[in-house]
Amino acid sequence: MSLNEQHTQRRPIRVPLAEKLWPFLRASVNVFGSVIVTIFGLLLITFIIGRVMPIDPVLSIVGEQASQSSYDAAYLELGLDKPLLVQFFYYLWDVIHLDFGTSLLNARPVTEDIARVFPATLELATIGIFMGMIFGIPLGVLAAVRKGSWIDQIARVVALVGYSMPIFWLGLMGLFLFYGVLGWVGGPGRVGIFYVDIVPSVTGMILIDAMLAGNWDVFKNAFSHIILPASLLGYYSLAYISRMTRSFMLEQLSAEYITTARVKGMSEWDVVWKHAFKNIRVQLITVIALSYAGLLEGSVLTEIIFSWPGIGSYITTALLSADMNAVLGGTVVVGLIFILLNIFSDLLYKVFDPRAK
Helix, strand or coil: CCHHHHHHHHCCCCCCHHHHHHHHHHHHHHHHHHHHHHHHHHHHHHHHHHHHCCCCHHHHHHCCCCCHHHHHHHHHHCCCCCCHHHHHHHHHHHHHCCCCCECCCCCCEHHHHHHHHHHHHHHHHHHHHHHHHHHHHHHHHHHHHCCCCHHHHHHHHHHHHHHHCCHHHHHHHHHHHHHHHCCCCCCCCCCCHHHCCCCCCCCCCHHHHHHHHCCHHHHHHHHHHHHHHHHHHHHHHHHHHHHHHHHHHHHHHCCHHHHHHHHCCCCHHHHHHHHHHHHHHHHHHHHHHHHHHHHHHHCHHHHHHCCCCCHHHHHHHHHHCCCHHHHHHHHHHHHHHHHHHHHHHHHHHHHHCHHHC
16 A cells, blocks of 8 residues: 555545534524424414404503594504404514503503513512422432332322412412411512512512612511412422422333443442433423423412512403403513523533433
């Protein structure tokens, strides 16, 4: 073999840059395309809901005692005389510019109202999901490792109660016991009446704003008010997370590689946490993301019971008042949260599962 042939064989094969970038670009286009289609479907559904609801948006604005001329003027101003397709594209244009219209209840832009109430729900749901993760994951793992034991039975009862008990009943009983009888927690609302508007609103989340202002009296009072509703949401998510964690762990613990690890003399701690639990992290990401999204949009009853000024109670009040601009705006925001959390969980797949890369 000549030297030229040896040099040619040893020379590394260079992959063109376009071929390296193509898989990444293709995956990015697929993700972006699916997100666009999903958002478009969400907006189409909300638009249809707004049109099929048995509520006359014109009467909601001008009132039932308005004259026919006032009614006709409002009808034309809202663009209801145009074809539905044209109305839908107007609706898309407004949403792209974050314009959900004006609330009929307070004559303020719906976007401003949502920006004002959403941090309260975000704060409540975030504390709740952290509670669910901190207690639910270890409980599910322990129940799977001690399958059939009294620990497993307790974990299953805890999950069953969390699924079966209506959250509004638990909320009322919690208020009666821990606030009315024992006085361990604060009552309804985010803070006591004497602490309202003491700290400036920077993030909209009162615990963080109180820390930023260095006002620990407001922080303690706000914490006493949020701990009970957050615990209820945390218990609800704990039931789901612990049950799914137990199911995932049982599947892994029955696999052959776990038996092999135990035969090799590996400690039970390493078997459970470094092998079995490591392989369920990707599945848990989806479970936690969906649970978190559920808390953000499904805390309506909790917010109503505890007079929590979040997006759930905002949408409910708007629906009861036939304020469709606020209802549709809140619905779009909640739907976008679901989409963003799903994208975020997909990105975390790449971090925890090298095969996804």
